[in-house]
Amino acid sequence: MKNLKDLLSHQLKLLYCCENEILTELPFIIERVNEKSLKKAFECHLNDTKTQKQRLEKICKDINYTKSVAECTAIKGLLMQLNEFMEYAKNPHVFNAGLIAEFQRIAHFEICAYGTAVCYAKDLGLNKIAYLLQQSLNEAYDANEKLGLLAQIVLNYKAVNHFDLNQTD
Numbered sequence: 001m002k003n004l005k006d007l008l009s010h011q012l013k014l015l016y017c018c019e020n021e022i023l024t025e026l027p028f029i030i031e032r033v034n035e036k037s038l039k040k041a042f043e044c045h046l047n048d049t050k051t052q053k054q055r056l057e058k059i060c061k062d063i064n065y066t067k068s069v070a071e072c073t074a075i076k077g078l079l080m081q082l083n084e085f086m087e088y089a090k091n092p093h094v095f096n097a098g099l100i101a102e103f104q105r106i107a108h109f110e111i112c113a114y115g116t117a118v119c120y121a122k123d124l125g126l127n128k129i130a131y132l133l134q135q136s137l138n139e140a141y142d143a144n145e146k147l148g149l150l151a152q153i154v155l156n157y158k159a160v161n162h163f164d165l166n167q168t169d
Contacts, residue, residue: 008120012056013070015113015136019053021075022106025083029103032086035096037150042103045143052136059129078106097159100151107144114140 001007026046033039059065082102089095114137121130 004120004124008117008124008126009065010070011113011117011120012060012065014072015110015117016053016056016060017070017072018075018110018113019049019056021072021079022049023053025079029082029086029099033096033099034092038096038099041143041146041150044146045103048139048143052139055132055136059132063126063129074109075106078102078109082106091159093159097151100147104144104147107140107147110140111137111144 001010023046026042026049030039030042030046033042082099082105085098085102086095089098114133118130118133118137121127121133
């Protein structure tokens with residue numbers, strides 16, 4: 001990478017990989033969710049992710065970037081960690097509360113990556129591109145906020161107040 005435009009291109013490739021990975025994994029996650037409100041939140045995020053991927057494709061076309069995918073090991077690691085959590089969480093209420101925490105890590109990664117891309121696009125005078133990236137950034141913020149509120153208002157409470165009668169301490 002020789003300049004900020006190259007760095008933006010790299011960031012867009014990482015974001016494209018990120019969105020592809022989420023699109024692959026999220027349907028399997030949704031399948032395992034047993035709480036209606038959480039399932040709905042993840043279904044909304046799946047729709048947002050599809051839109052974000054389309055935006056990235058439009059951006060790459062508009063500025064003649066190849067949309068080749070850079071390997072995003074960070075998102076793969078976060079998704080692997082999330083899948084590992086799902087294997088070990090046995091209590092359904094703890095599963096729901098923990099799933100939000102795991103997924104918020106992914107949302108925070110998206111917030112960081114989109115925020116950086118917005119900044120680069122603005123610095124390069126690519127205001128239309130910055131606007132499109134800002135839309136995705138706003139959606140990532142919204143998803144994170146909705147999941148956080150769902151955890152605070154409903155799911156964490158259920159996890160705290162659920163007693164497993166078969167459990168011995």
